[in-house]
Amino acid sequence: xxAQGSDTHNVAVQMRHVDFHVDSTIVLRIEFLRxxxxxxxxxxxxxxDDKTSFNIKIDTAQVRIAPEQLGYLLNRYTFxxxxxxxxxxxxxxxKGQLKQEGTLKGVSFTMLGDLSLTSSGELRLxxxxxxxxxxxxxxxxxxxxxxxxxxxxxxxARGVRIDKNDFFLDPAGLLPPPLVRGRVVATELxxxxxxxxxxxxxxxxxxxxxxxxxxxxNYMYYRGNVLRFGKLTMRDTDLLIEDANPDDPFDFFLDHxxxxxVAGYSRTRPDQGxxxxxxxxxxxxxxxxxxxxxxxxxxx
Numbered sequence: 001x002x003a004q005g006s007d008t009h010n011v012a013v014q015m016r017h018v019d020f021h022v023d024s025t026i027v028l029r030i031e032f033l034r035x036x037x038x039x040x041x042x043x044x045x046x047x048x049d050d051k052t053s054f055n056i057k058i059d060t061a062q063v064r065i066a067p068e069q070l071g072y073l074l075n076r077y078t079f080x081x082x083x084x085x086x087x088x089x090x091x092x093x094x095k096g097q098l099k100q101e102g103t104l105k106g107v108s109f110t111m112l113g114d115l116s117l118t119s120s121g122e123l124r125l126x127x128x129x130x131x132x133x134x135x136x137x138x139x140x141x142x143x144x145x146x147x148x149x150x151x152x153x154x155x156x157a158r159g160v161r162i163d164k165n166d167f168f169l170d171p172a173g174l175l176p177p178p179l180v181r182g183r184v185v186a187t188e189l190x191x192x193x194x195x196x197x198x199x200x201x202x203x204x205x206x207x208x209x210x211x212x213x214x215x216x217x218n219y220m221y222y223r224g225n226v227l228r229f230g231k232l233t234m235r236d237t238d239l240l241i242e243d244a245n246p247d248d249p250f251d252f253f254l255d256h257x258x259x260x261x262v263a264g265y266s267r268t269r270p271d272q273g274x275x276x277x278x279x280x281x282x283x284x285x286x287x288x289x290x291x292x293x294x295x296x297x298x299x300x
Contacts, residue, residue, distance in 0.1 A: 008225075009039045009042060009045065009226070010057070010224070011036065011037040011054075012035075012209060012222070012224050013037055013056070014209040014220070015030050015220045015221075016030075016031070016032050016218060017030070017031065017217060017219075017243075018033075018249060018252055019250065019251045020254075021252065022073065022175060022176065023076070023176075023255075027065075027069060027251075029063065029064040031063070032061060032062050033063070033198075034061065034208060034209070035058040035060070035182070036056075037054045037057075038056070038181070040053055040055060041053070045226035045228050046226075046228065047229070048227075048228065048257055051176075052177045054178055055180065056179070056180045056181070057181045058180060058183075059198070059200060059205070059206045060198060060199055060206065061182065061196075061197070061198040062195070062196075062198075063195070065193065065194050065196075066192060067092050067093050067193070068091065070194060071089050071090045071092075073175070074089045074091070074174070075087075077174065078158060079160075085105050086102055087103045088103050089101070089102035093189060094112060096189065097112045097128065098112070098113050098114075099111070100125075108132065109132045110131045111130050112127065112128055114128060115189045115194070117187045118168065121171075121183045121184040122169060122170055123170075123171060123184070123187060123194075124166055124167070124168055125167040126166050159172070159173030160173075172184075183200060183201055184197065184198055185197055185198065209223055211240065212238075212273055212275065213275070216246075217246050218246045218249060218250035219240060219241060219242050219243065220240075220241040220250070220252065221240050221241070222237050223237060225237060227239065229257070230258060238271070239274050239275075239276065240273065240274070240275045241275075241277075242276070242277045242278070243278065244264055244279050244280070245283070250278070250280065251281045251282050252280075252281060253281040256281060257278075258287065259284050260278045260281060260284045261276060262287060263279040263284045263285060264278040264279050
């Protein structure tokens with residue numbers, strides 16, 4: 001029933017002002033999100049300790065990612081498969097265009113392109129300039145009857161395809177677990193971010209959840225059905241996670257949620273729901289058992 005999480009096994013979710021970590025350095029800035037945690041198996045509830053146990057099914061959302069971090073995402077996840085022709089990618093913005101630099105089959109290249117959105121919700125990157133080893137190659141490719149589709153085979157990549165000279169990116173499909181499902185209806189490119197607006201194809205909109213604390217500004221709220229985390233199992237889930245430092249967005253990293261949980265505190269509300277106040281990930285001490293391991297900081 002849409003993203004309401006009422007008559008299925010889905011857990012309804014709502015987020016506001018959350019910096020959601022993909023890994024230690026890639027962050028999705030979620031201004032607002034309404035959707036579901038959708039179990040990947042009908043036998044098991046979403047489980048915070050297993051990111052493959054659920055997908056995030058987005059109904060409505062406003063999400064941003066920095067161009068530099070989009071480059072990290074393409075490097076570490078999209079084109080990280082064996083034999084990938086694209087390596088060492090970096091992404092930036094130059095005069096309103098998306099700039100990609102990297103190596104194609106070992107040859108350095110720079111590409112400038114216009115970013116737009118297709119009717120199906122894919123991001124389309126249309127190259128206006130391609131240079132290899134500092135030389136323009138667009139005219140030579142045309143003369144030889146070549147295009148990027150023929151030069152770059154992306155059969156092993158998730159969330160990306162090439163048609164002739166255009167790159168098509170599925171924003172939700174680019175991400176590692178928990179996988180994301182949703183339809184992008186608008187995008188905006190600025191010097192600091194690629195902004196994405198998610199909405200259903202039929203323009204309907206699921207009603208916002210009534211958050212127990214009307215004054216909270218940065219939060220994640222989970223409601224309905226069964227949700228598991230650690231040794232706890234919540235039935236008829238009613239879990240509000242608040243930011244202990246609301247002056248900036250709530251910095252949350254699912255891989256380290258337990259450390260953030262331990263650094264904060266929780267209370268049972270009169271309606272028997274649970275409110276957890278968490279520290280930002282960047283301000284959270286490591287758990288004692290993990291101090292000798294050091295947090296893995298993924299190299300850029």
